[in-house]
Every structure is written in C-alpha cells, then in structure tokens.
Amino acid sequence: MIKLREEESEFMSKLLIEGGHTLSGVINVSGAKNSIVAIIPASILAEQEAVIENVPNISDTNDLISILNLLGVDSTFTDNTLKINNSNLKNILIPAELSTKLRASYYFMGALLAKYRHAELYYPGGCNIGARPIDIHLKSFEKMGVQVTFLDDKYILDAKELNGADIDLRFPSVGATINIMLAACKASGITRISNAAMEPEIVNVADFLNSMGAKITGAGTKEIVITGVNKFHNGNIKIIPDRIEAGTYLLAGALIGKDLVINNLNPNHLEALISKLEASGVKMQIDSDKITVSSSKNLIPINVKTLVYPGFVTDLGQPMQVFLARCNGVSLFEETIYENRMQHIKYLQKMGAKIKMDNNNIALIKGPCHLHGTSVTATDLRAGATLVLAALIAKGITKIDGVKHILRGYDSLPIKLKKVGAKIKIVE
Secondary structure (H helix, E strand, O other): OOOOOOOOOOOOOEEEEEOOOOEEEEEEOOEOHHHHHHHHHHHHHOOOEEEEEOOOOOHHHHHHHHHHHHOOOEEEEEOOEEEEEOOOOOOOOEOHHHHOOOHHHHHHHHHHHHHHOEEEEEOOOOOOOOOOOOHHHHHHHHHOOOEEEEEOOEEEEEOOOOEOOEEEOOOOOHHHHHHHHHHHOOOEOEEEEEOOOOOHHHHHHHHHHHHOOOEEEOOOOOEEEEEOOOOOOOEEEEOOEOHHHHHHHHHHHHHHEEEEEEEOOOHHHHHHHHHHHHHHOOOEEEOOOEEEEOOOOOOOOOOEEEOOOOOEOHHHHHHHHHHHOOOOOEEEEEOOOOOOOOOOHHHHHHOOOEEEEEEOOEEEEEOOOOOEOOEEEOOOHHHHHHHHHHHHHOEOEEEEEOOHHHHOOOOOHHHHHHHOOOEEEEEO
C-alpha cells in the first residue's frame, strides 16, 4: 500500500500509482486548456482590462502569463480567476525560451498583428505528436496583407495595412481558425473563414472577443464571418469545461469506477465519446452538467477513428485505447489527425496490453487484457493521461516519468484522483 503525501509540488517529476482501487465520489472538471491558451493571448486586445473566470491552473496557463508579463501586462491569478491590465503593454520580441514551451504561443501572432500590425516570436513548441506545421496560419495572414519573414528560427510579421479577406482553409485547423479570428477582428473590412474548425473552444474565444467589441458570427459552424472594428473595450469571459479532461475521467469511471460522478461538464461536447462507450456496454446517467458512470463487465469491442469535431477527438484517442484493451474481443483504432501519436503503445505493451500496430496510425487491440504495474514514460500530454488510466487498473505499482507533460493540461490531476479513491504518490 502506498503511503500518500499530503502536499503536492507542481514541479514533480514522477507519479507512483497503485492500481486496482475503485474510484467513487465526485470529480469536478476544470476550465478548458484549449480555450485558455487562446484567450490569454487574445486578452491583450482589451482596451485596458479583462477578467477571465474558471481558468485551469496548469503549466500552459502559467507559461502564457509569463509571456504577458514580458509584454508589460499586469496580471493577478487567484481562485481560478485571471485579471489582466494592459495599461503598460508593449510589443517586443517573444524569446525562444518562452515561445518554445508550448504550441499556443503562436496565438500572439494574430493578437499582436491586430493590435500593432507587427509581431515577432520564435517557432512555437508543444508536444511531439507530429509535424504540426503553421503554414495555414501564415498563408492566411498573407492573404490579409501580412509580410511574413522567417529568420534564425524567428517569425517577423509586418502589415502596413491589415485587410479582411476570404480564406478557405484546406484543413479545419483549430489554431489557424483562432489566429485568423484574432487578426481579422481589427482588420479593415470583412473576413470570411470557410471550412473553419467547429470546436466548442472556438465559440468560447469568439464570445470573449465579442465581449470586447469584436463582430464575429458563425463560430461553431463551417463558416465564420468577422467584421473588423477600430476599437475594443474591456472584456470578460468564463472558460468552458474541459471536454478532454472530462472525457479522460469518464473513461476512468468506465474502467474502474463505482457511481463516479464527473461534474461540471457539457455532455453535448462529449457526444462522440459517449456514443462509443454506450455501444460498448457502459452504463451512464447523463444529466445537464454531470455524468455518473460505473465500470461494466463483458464490454463489447468497438472500432474508433479520430476525426475533426464533432467526430471522435484526437486528444481522447490515446486514453481510449486503454478502454479498448478491456473490451472482450478485437477493437480497431485509427488515428487520422497526427502521424506521431502512438508513442505510448510500447508502454501499454510493456504493461501487458495486446496491441498490434498495422501501420503508424492503426492499432489492433485484443482484450480483455490484465495489465501489471511497471516503469513507463509519458512522451506527451495525452500519452501521460493514457498511462495514468492504465496504472489505475493495473495490478501493482506503476511509475510514470515525464509527468511535466501531464501538468500542461490536467489541473490538479493527482489531487482529484486521490479524492475519489486512487492511490497515487508524488516522487520528486
């Protein structure tokens, strides 16, 4: 039995999880990572002040606040509320040590272009899950009159005039859709984004921009129309619940839960996951803002293919594979969004999962597998969540290295799991 330490450090390097303990109680879902990472850069567009509520306390949030501080923004982050004041905002180069910490640093491109018609920052970082080029962003900016220069791993963006444009995205990229919205909201004329991404987080960002005076319609559909305005005022927004965090804990409940309540979520944002779990035989009680779930025996094998929203979200594809390993038969999993999102499989195999790779993005998973604890490594954010789920159902103790990846996107994960019965210990 693991003796749990009472305090936790955000700089922890390892997790020890003793598997086999039923999860029961309530887990409260935090604000969405994929919203806050865009809304913090967007906040510099406020005339002076902005208030953001339900902010997740994750490392991505803190890294973006560090960029705000570099730009001269005064901020306070207490009780999951972020207050920012732009009175001393200045437009300077965002250095590599900050921009490379996370992918979402690129949202400062669109925000600074809108505010100053000029932006400089180094190539963004983030999880190594594929090539993830930003050419869609840059070509869209060029259609709006931006001159793009790439020099010494640094982007320099200049626009003598920032004009509205008709932009047809070759792929419904979430990042490109948001970046175009940011730049277009203060451009001259009208911008139309066709084949736009439709994720709920895009609606959240659009609502925030509109609260400051932007004129954006169609967010959440395939066509978004932005009418540029000259001036913004102060703004406020509440971050929507994190559908990926909610889905991860919903999977935990389906694996080893007993009346586990996942609270503060929007079931409409989880329809693809819910339908797959129901098809496999998982019983759930679905309410307007919570889902109660318990583990089931004799789960039916299913096939899962990741797609753009509202399809099965790629961020839950890796965690879903742990569930498929408990189904009674062979399931097929296919990843269609990123080409390097199977790095976790060797660790699941090490734990006893029967997974056969057909190619880099297709896996045949035979269950039910009985996993055992061992030493594994989180190679990226969602791989880390996957290994946590596997550890929760494994026999014995699992040691997970690379926990810094998990901290990028899951607010207080060890604390939340401990409160519902997990045996989890932090090792420095």
